[in-house]
Amino acid sequence: MTAPTLQQVTSCLSDYDPDALPVRDAQRIIGNFVTPVAEVEQLTLLDALGRVLADDIISPISVPAHDNSAMDGYALRAADLDPAAPTTLAVIATVYAGRPSDAVPAAGQCVRIMTGGVMPAGCDCVIPQEHVASISDESITIDAGVIRSGDNRRFAGEDLMAGSAALKAGRTIRPADLGLLASLGIASVPVRRRLRVAFFSTGDELRSIGQPLDAGCVYDSNRYTLFGMLSRLGCEVIDMGIVRDDPQALEDALRSACARADAIVTSGGVSVGAADYTRDIMAKMGDVTFWKIGMRPGRPLAFGRIAADGESAFLFGLPGNPVAVMVSFYFFARAALLRMMGTEAPQLLLKVRSAAAIRKKPGRTEYQRGILTCGADGEQEVRITGSQGSGILRSMVEANCMVVLHDEQGNVAAGDLVEVLLFEGLV
Template sequence: MSIPRLSDVISCLSDYDPDAVPVAQAQQIIRDFVTPIHAVEKLALRSALDRVLAEDIVSPIDVPQHDNSAMDGYAFAGAALEAGASLTLKVVATAYAGNGYDGAVGSGECVRIMTGAPMPRGCDTVVPQEFTREATATAVTIPAGAVKTGDNRRFRGEDLEAGKPALARGRVIRPADLGLLASLGIAEVPVQRRLRVAFFSTGDELRSIGEPLDAGSVYDSNRYTLHGMLTRLGCELIDMGVVKDEPALLEAAFRSACENADAVITTGGVSVGEADYTRQMMATLGEVSFWKIGMRPGRPMAFGRIASNGRSAYLFGLPGNPVAVMVTFYFFARNALLRMMGAQETPLPVLRAESQSAIRKKPGRTEYQRGILSVGDDGIRRVRTTGAQGSGILRSMVEANCMVVLGDSQGTVQPGEMVDVVVFEGLV
């Protein structure tokens, strides 16, 4: 499959302006440009959790493989039931799961049956043992109205029929999926190989943990939040550390990254002024657009594809501020990486909540404000911001459990007004 050119994707947009890109347009460009990788490996079932299915899984058997009892009780022919009358039956055998009764059950007879045991021939109804009375080893009485014909009977193939799809390609395998696959007797599953993502931070002021802080220097936190977010996505990580703001060092880092990874994520170096030599470098290495996105936080961003020595990788150049890194990752890079993995599209979970206070906002850009979501005794979801929303205040992301999303056209939010909320659980 041919890889689209970024310029071709952008040329389809009549209102494209790199200095004023709406959030939705940037997301659409990324979605249209990114293509899935195609590399499959087979894994033992126990090793497949959180991996992406590379092929549809078709059930090789009926589940269950026979009609069976949903209860511990007595199996019999429901035709014997009469409205308003009790029914006494002779117990002729006992059927267990894995050791059923092969004989036929005649009129006036029943079989003591355990949950999961195959339904004996001639039986279509099970009365739970707790609904019976005067039960002995040889007879049992079913009170009037205790059951109806067909009750408590599981049908062959009721869960899955042989030849029918069990799990679809692109599904991220969950614990319940492991159980389903095991119930089909499937020991190995085809999955997409892990996506390889190289990442590094740029900036002369950055120091790695363990190094002393000079005047004006700060510890690099972005690589650690990226490490956590990429690990949550199930990526194979290539941490390239901190790269100084020197063209030769940056070019070497970009070349090494795209030669060894499917995607490259950088933080810092994409703001006005900072990006001058980066633009020149990207023109040499590939096709990259530098955007000013109509959003807060996280306005500057670079996106495209770079190549070196016959290998190429998608590039996500994120801002340098810690909160902006997390916001741009979740609202731009996350879905793109999932698409590269071949995963089914999984939009971020959005809830509606009542704002507990006013939130100042100017129309014309999308804002992502850190929030604390709670549910009152009345069952109503309410949200309040964490306070100061500076893009360098990482502590606020720790305090928050959600992001309040205020769209382009939205203005100041009044107390009691409903807003969109993206919850963090499972994301951060």
């Protein structure tokens, strides 16, 4: 099946204007354009943490395999209990986890049982040892109304039935998933190949750490934030350093990235003031569009797919300002890269009250750095970190969330509810 072109994807949008594109439209276009990597590999459980499942995992067994006890106590039949007075039952056997017993209690009898022990035939509940009124080696006495049928009994297959999907394709494997798979006796799972992402910064003014900082130059911080954000996604990261403002250097870098990566993330060189050759080279190499997004910070964005020497890669050209590159990554590139990995970005937005008024003009989406705390009444509230300039990276360090103010939204009054994107699990 032939992949769609950007023109085909954007034709589905009414009033498409690359010079005034709403955030939600840009996100929809990117999501509809990228495709997951196709290659699959089989990994042992200990190597599969953080990887994306390529197929459903079907349980070969039921969990638990038998009805069993959820407590250390005594297995019995609730019908034997007197609802109005204490009941004494004879103890005829002891059942341990992993050692089923053939004992079948008759009327007026019970079995001592340990957590995980298989329920004896006819028994329908377990009374915890600490709830028994009196205990001897031969019998127990239970007060009226202490236990009911079904209490403290785990049913066969109540966790998972044989033949059902234990885990669905597209799931990123977490520690609990490893335990579940191990409980099913599954030693290895099919996962998507790790996504390869190349990234580099552009600009003659950039210097790497350790180099002299000449007049008018700055150290390249974007290289490190991009490395961190990509690493947190679980990508195979290809650091291509700094590319100077030179047409041949840029083309060489993009060709090299195409040969090595599934996606390319660049920072800088896509704003209005960028040299014309940036657009020319990217357009020459593939299907790329340049957008002016209705957002702050991070208005300029390039996106598409480029090809060289028979290889292709999706391209995300992010702005150069330190905060703008992070915001653009989180709200555009991150979800697309996760989709390429075979999964979907988790929903991390929640609504909380604003601790103070926030100025906002309708017509664009704003992302403001925020600090989420508990107010005096115990309810969550958020306040912005102060100056929101796109070059103030320290504001991202101080923040623990991003306040998302949508394009149709205007000024926010103190106490109004606003959406926030939590950084925990994201950064």
